[in-house]
Amino acid sequence: EAARLSQSTVQMAADLGSFNNVPTADVADRISAAFRGEYDSLQSLIPNINAARVEQEAxxxxxxxxxxxxxxxxxxxxVLAIVNKDGAAAMGDYAKTADGAANTQKTLTASLEDQQSKLGQTLMPLWQDFLGFLTD
Structure with missing residues (x-):
């Protein structure tokens, strides 16, 4: 259930980011801040979110x-219910506009970052062995 919720939240961030031309990671950070009770940054995307509304919804x-x-x-x-409700117009936007220039660039950037991470994880043990060799 936690994995499904996490994937749903990332998809929500991607859709809101696509709809508003904001990087997905930035939207995810804003949603994460709202989970901690910090609503200011998310208000530029979901204007009516605030502590009172979150408490009322909960x-x-x-x-x-x-x-x-x-x-x-x-x-x-x-918070997720409010983002889903107020951001309904944005839901599914990433898939609808995936072939557009902005989302193609986002997808390629994310893929490149993923590949860099994998390469770094693969090469790190070799680098540490090399540094150990130099130290010895």
Missing amino acids: MAATGKTNARELTAQEKAAA
């Missing part, structure tokens, strides 16, 4: 009547 979803009773997990679920 209380409606959980049936709790006092915001102090809400857990961080319940508030995070409320």
Whole structure:
């Protein structure tokens, strides 16, 4: 369930980023900040998100009547519900515009970064062995 939720959140970030021409990682950081109760950066994409609305959404979803009773997990679920609801126009935008220049560049950049990471992980043990050899 956690993996599915994580993938859904990344897809949501990609769609919002595509729709608003903002890098996916930047949107993911904004959503992550909202999970911690920091809504300012996400408000440029989801203007009506704030602490009061998140608490109201969480209380409606959980049936709790006092915001102090809400857990961080319940508030995070409320953030996702608000982003999904208010960002509905953006959902699916990355797939719809994947062939466009901006999203093609995002996809290629992400692929390149992934390949660089894999290459670095492969070469790191060899580099450490080489440094060990030089030290000896």
